[in-house]
Amino acid sequence: MSDTATDPDAAGAAKVPPLVVRFAGDSGDGIQLAGYEFAKSTADAKSDFMTFPDFPAEIRAPIGTLFGVSAFQIQFGADEVLTPGDRADVLVAFNPAALVTNLQNLKSGGVLIVDDSSFDARGLKKAKLETNPLEDGTLDGFQLITVDVVKRTLEALDHLGLGRKPATRAKNLWVLGLVYWMFGRPLDTTQDWLTSKFKKTPEVAQANITALKAGHAYGETLEFSAFPTLSAPRIAKRHKGKSRIISGAQAMALGLAAVAALGKRDIVYCSYPITPASTLLHALARFEGGVRTFQAEDEIAAISAALGASFAGSLGVTASSGPGLSLKTEAMGLGISVELPLLVIDVQRGGPSTGMPTKPEQSDLTMAIHGRHGEAPLPVLAPATPDDCFWIMIEAARIAIETMSPVIILTDAYLANAASDWELPDVDSVPDIDWPAVTSSGEEFQPFTRDPETLARPWVAPGTPQHAHRIGGIEKAQGSGHISYDPANHQEMTKARAEKVSKVADRLPPVELEDGAQDGDILVIGWGSTHGSIAQAAKELNAQGKRVAHVHLRHLWPLPRGLDELIKRFPRAVTAELNTGQLCSILRSEYLAPVTCISQVNGQPFHVSDLKSEITKRLEAPVS
Amino acid sequence: MSDTATDPDAAGAAKVPPLVVRFAGDSGDGIQLAGYEFAKSTADAKSDFMTFPDFPAEIRAPIGTLFGVSAFQIQFGADEVLTPGDRADVLVAFNPAALVTNLQNLKSGGVLIVDDSSFDARGLKKAKLETNPLEDGTLDGFQLITVDVVKRTLEALDHLGLGRKPATRAKNLWVLGLVYWMFGRPLDTTQDWLTSKFKKTPEVAQANITALKAGHAYGETLEFSAFPTLSAPRIAKRHKGKSRIISGAQAMALGLAAVAALGKRDIVYCSYPITPASTLLHALARFEGGVRTFQAEDEIAAISAALGASFAGSLGVTASSGPGLSLKTEAMGLGISVELPLLVIDVQRGGPSTGMPTKPEQSDLTMAIHGRHGEAPLPVLAPATPDDCFWIMIEAARIAIETMSPVIILTDAYLANAASDWELPDVDSVPDIDWPAVTSSGEEFQPFTRDPETLARPWVAPGTPQHAHRIGGIEKAQGSGHISYDPANHQEMTKARAEKVSKVADRLPPVELEDGAQDGDILVIGWGSTHGSIAQAAKELNAQGKRVAHVHLRHLWPLPRGLDELIKRFPRAVTAELNTGQLCSILRSEYLAPVTCISQVNGQPFHVSDLKSEITKRLEAPVS
Amino acid sequence: MNEMPVKDVKAFTANDFGSDQEVRWCPGCGDYAILKAMKTVLADIGRTPDDIVFVAGIGCAARFPYYLSTYGFHTIHGRAAAVATGVKLANPELDVWVVGGDGDFMSIGGNHTLHALRRNVDLNLLLFNNAIYGLTKGQYSPTSPVGTRSPSTPGGSIEQPVNPVRFALGAGAKFVARAADTLQTHLPGVLKRAHANKGASFVEILQNCLVYNDGAFGAINDRSQSHEATVRLEHGQPMVFGKEEDKGLVFDKETGAFEVVNLSDLASKDVLAIHDETNLVRAQALAELEQPGFPVPLGVIYAEIAAEFVEARGFSGTKSKWGRDELKALL
Amino acid sequence: MNEMPVKDVKAFTANDFGSDQEVRWCPGCGDYAILKAMKTVLADIGRTPDDIVFVAGIGCAARFPYYLSTYGFHTIHGRAAAVATGVKLANPELDVWVVGGDGDFMSIGGNHTLHALRRNVDLNLLLFNNAIYGLTKGQYSPTSPVGTRSPSTPGGSIEQPVNPVRFALGAGAKFVARAADTLQTHLPGVLKRAHANKGASFVEILQNCLVYNDGAFGAINDRSQSHEATVRLEHGQPMVFGKEEDKGLVFDKETGAFEVVNLSDLASKDVLAIHDETNLVRAQALAELEQPGFPVPLGVIYAEIAAEFVEARGFSGTKSKWGRDELKALL
């Protein structure tokens, strides 16, 4: 039984609960490939799902070590699936190290498939085990299936005469075959994919397909009580149109391509590699148009070049993670001072300093809002889901151009890598992104006159006749933009820069609660990647008869209109954040509302179960 | 009459009100020298005083231009003088540009001494004047004295046969002589100084002394009603011991020398030049011991080298202004992660970006507290007065070493340059700064074990036998310091780093109100360089029968214990800040108290008169 | 920028390139001379101010863009080369100049200088080397000679300075030249050569800071003595110098270094070194020539034709080939 | 540090320099070979691990300090040279090594490399050049040759790479050497020379990244073919190479460049170029030799004795000459 949907009968939840499957093995074992194929077959089975890869921090750690373990988790079901799941119903462990590090992710009573081929003295030692967990009672509470996968794979492929090493490499497909059998999935999609992928080496295709089938056939020999629950169909109620499996990073890349397409102007993407932001650079570098990528010598050069591109009339975009965001601080201030559009993407990871590069955290929020010298406000956005990663790029570009301001977009290591089945957007229904028109007044051009409504200054690129002008980071006079140390002017410009950003909120729809409870005993306030966990927790608690409302902020600065009143409508308000309470402290300051925080800073996304118990605790506490 | 002490008779204020004198002229006119000599003579006259230079932003602007004007202001009196004064009782203007840009700084009815030698067509044009202010009625409300100083100086020096140019150069001393006469000051201190300064060129000494005397003699020929008020003795009630005139920057330099002396270890000061922080580097570079200065290739190298020095067992210190602080962001995060002591001095100036390099502002506070990626807390201090600039360096060093943390010290362009008569500290009464002792336990050294009281880790420098260890910016295990991605450990370390900083407040005396009202209708909360203006405003308002209390925070993070209760004791609390309300927003968030803000962001220190009227306005508003 | 006014194709004079801003350099600063030469060069180049961009960091030198009627971007200290690279990426058709001091280009901005040079981005990089930090009131800089007394080195500096020409060659620059502020008959020619080069053109301009480092380049930029202290390089020509053209350089074949000779001592001028601006090793040897002892080489020291960065990427204009159809295909 | 345990003066073996941390490099990575050579060298140098400091930035190479039993500081990307400069300023008596990859030293950290070299700070700077960003999964780096296919350059890179040896010479380095990871009979000697030099010693170590750039240096660090692809420089010795020592380099006196000759074609070995490690211009010419066409020079390419930065400042130890009396005098 999944603990992400404790009572499947309540409040319209599906009769068949969602399931969580986790694959774990050595980085060289092909775990991510098996996981991705399983996700594709899940899409074919019309279930809703979400996946999350859990890479090791090391490039290619020695085989069998604890820090070389790679994992992949998927949750799928008939109801909308919002997270990759807390703990797994089924765990597949390819070696002792994978078993040790992943057992905590398996529900008690869950199904555990173990390849026991490396549970010898050497394998146990590498995993720092003194005794063999297959024998010492560690696994007593689970439904254990052990198979010597290596041996079985070799047997199955014996007739192909491949040699031990290449044959062993097919073991992930053997396991996938077994898992497919377990969930009643057909083999054809994976088979077709193998055939086309190894077109040039048909013997490899053959070997992998043989292994897949052998694993599947092996399943028939097993007797196991849980199988009917596993294989029950979970057909999603939401019908999706044309779709593809997409991660947050891929969605962002496509969103940037959309900005170029809708604006009919190449964007200039300048970045320096850093985990977990690099995947975005990699995705963009493959596009053949729309985005001009530039791998700079460092993050300062990256943002500087992006700002130069914006000055020259293209939208400059730069991305990094925490250490890089810190380095971009000074140049962001320049962007604010010269009032040019710019997108700064921060894929957050565990901090401070180098911290935990592959782990998600939401601890760059106050830095994004306040982390520049001088009075230097800018809009800050955060996408909530992989899907939203696409849309937020378009929105951020519009805001940057309309406001003539750098905009920060905060995502994180979880959202960048989490993937789900994405319904392709209807591109034709999305309005153009307009580059502002330049009209010559005949008089000397004044680069710092402001649009009375947005307070934005005009954006005029070099090459435009009769508009040559000069901008810079020294304080400048309203209107002419000439250097000015005049006290009253500085006061006025400081105010204009703040108001301009604040006015972004006027153009946004007022804040709304998420689906579900529209009033209640507590308001849970989230932002960014925690959307799925909080929504799921709220849903499950409400199904239990609790009264939990959820608001999820996509706009962190300026805060959306109506939030103050919304918060004050509830007897309790609590943020749920993967930091020590950064949004919480901002809300308290802005609204003087006694908001508290459910905080977690352990490099992991929220478990729905933990959130539920934390929210329940708050509900039980008296209203302050 | 000085408007900084409207009612001298009330509440024990001195009978003779303090006076404000301002010198203004071209950068080449020797204004700062004249001002400094006047300050020395003021010290000799046993008055209390404070001075402030107002340099142009340009190096050496063309003569006579508006942006080439340099000014120097001094306030002195019998009572404690807390600011250089709002507006002047006496203004000396050396040319049209100086007159135009400084007239706003003269009180209505004030004494105005103008050198009219360059009020010709050329001079007026350079000052962008259409008509001559000496003739067009602009100066009607003032007590005007015009003298052709150049002509008079040349006449006086004629017999020395120096040539026109060198002779003209003595005009500042001619004016100083006149001013000395006006205030009944003897000439001898300046005369002695000139003699010794120009020992090698006695003819120059002679010329200057002659000019000084000639100006003084010229005074005798004037008849002027205000003189008795000007020359009345203003002997300070506070008796000062041995003293010297010192600016905030000089006090900081001496404070750092004291850290070396008290710790018996050289400190390593690494910096990259930037206005207004460079003066600190210049002062330190002149010391012959105690401080090892290093001019790095940029701010990132500067803080990195300082951190390297701290790793190697010296206290690393780095200083900059806003743009440099922004660049140091990433390395500060490293300092926090590896838990090494480090002093980071930020001499704030107008922002954002390059902003207004020579103008004070307090707009880096939220950045100092929150401006790093990840959860990266550190202590933040701010000195309140030039005097305090000395003491805060010693305190910051103690905190950094006791806490094993980088510490930010926020000063600003005003405090760095403002000078006053400083009573020399009794060095013997200051305790040593102890470098922590290393004791070998015999077991493997654990660099991340924590002192149970302070939570600080041990500081062991390379070169210490049997303690070799490795540190780094990746998350590390409590105790061993080995790389660790363990979720529970990250949570625990994040907490420890925050608690360690928070515990600094436990070791500090609880917060106290400034002298004056201990309860009242409003609490004014200040921090940093605004101390003098706020204290003076409160004093004057209280003298008028208002009930205004003042608390001035030297510790911005962690906030001092007792502040919450203190704020809540008053019906109204308001911060007064040279930013848009940064401390205010922090207090609101921390205490959920409805603190509001008197904000000024115009690149100028607060005028006492403005503060008074703002506070009065708040007092008249109903309590929320 | 939908409604673009029609481009004005009239010829521009040097004066047309002046802006209305008050010049804030100290009277007598070498920067004025460079500004003058630049205006002449811009007029000669024949592009409208609308297509020209000056990007600068922070420093006295970096105020340059304000004093020209072209597009200008006064950025932050040290980052001008990186900003300018972005300008070029967005719109390769612009004519982009980068101006900075020795602090801007060689201290805080050294890395961006390195990478712009090695990538061979089509920028004209003008280093105004006054061997001092002017704007921050006179601290020694990475090009200050050992022994420089300054507010941060009251006892004299002890650091080996960087030689900008040697550095640029080390960075893989394809065009390296040197000139001096006051030599108005020489400087414009060098700037024009730099402009003509497609790729990163690095020009060190020796510039006198009257206030903090007066006379740092001695006779070099003193017009009356300059010919004794410098050798003006011309590709394919023998290296001759002196007011009377009475001295020359020969190449020592054993050590690979240059030597000074008196022409009157020579049997034949054929032994004089011939300047070959395409020879890197010779250019590196020229970079080592310093006063006193050697004339300082001015002119184009090294020039090699190589692929330009933005062109090699295949970018042009600002418009996108990309539209809704391409987006749909991608999705 | 009041109670210092007494220093242990026993001789240390290579093994004593290993730490207890699990090595997290990919099996087969060239970094293992460098680590091995380093342990031998440290044992030979004869200082205790207590007086030795390894400072590194971020990258695969930069993990180095964790695997040694000396003091170590794993800092942030690109800043190791600056941190190490601070270490030396605080305590000049320490033996300080700086380790980083080509991204760390030449991309983000290029400026600090430049300034540490020109200042001649007594650091041993070891650049592990694998011509790729290893830790971030294989993007091209500033030393990757044109055409490198990587996740950020799927169509092949177009940037001119920087040549670290040429760069270091351009930066004014006083000690420049090159070695390769697997050449265990050669690498330790180079490291020892670097250590012996008082000042900034720059060593480029060609290092194979098995995972993202396998074989980038071709025959150079393939032990069986290395002698054909490299020339091992020895001061005062003729430049001879080849497994059979059958090839050599001569110096072309007209162009200033090197040429390869077969020894069998020579009348006398006297025409062979003699390596003079004190000759900068020759060192610059050596920096230009690349495969194919030329053997890659390994060994000490340039070495000049020059004032060391911290020593020239007159600093020593950590203790202050400063005390309460001096403070009182100052006040």
Ligand SMILES: Cc1ncc(C[n+]2csc(CCOP(=O)(O)OP(=O)(O)O)c2C)c(N)n1
């Ligand atoms: C990040 C940053 N650091 C430092 C400064 C201060 N600063 C401004 S210009 C300058 C150096 C000026 O020297 P140079 O580049 O040689 O130009 P010059 O004034 O001599 O023409 C410095 C250190 C700054 N503005 N920003």
Ligand SMILES: Cc1ncc(C[n+]2csc(CCOP(=O)(O)OP(=O)(O)O)c2C)c(N)n1
């Ligand atoms: C400020 C910052 N930017 C980027 C990164 C990501 N990053 C870590 S190592 C590295 C480059 C690795 O390449 P290299 O220095 O050549 O070392 P290698 O891994 O190849 O040994 C990068 C870009 C970072 N950690 N910090």
Ligand code: SF4
């Ligand atoms: S300080 Fe020097 S470089 Fe700057 S403007 Fe003045 S003379 Fe020129």
Ligand code: SF4
């Ligand atoms: S990625 Fe390359 S450089 Fe890094 S450890 Fe693996 S093989 Fe070595």
Ligand SMILES: [Mg+2]
């Ligand atoms: Mg300079």
Ligand SMILES: [Mg+2]
């Ligand atoms: Mg590398």
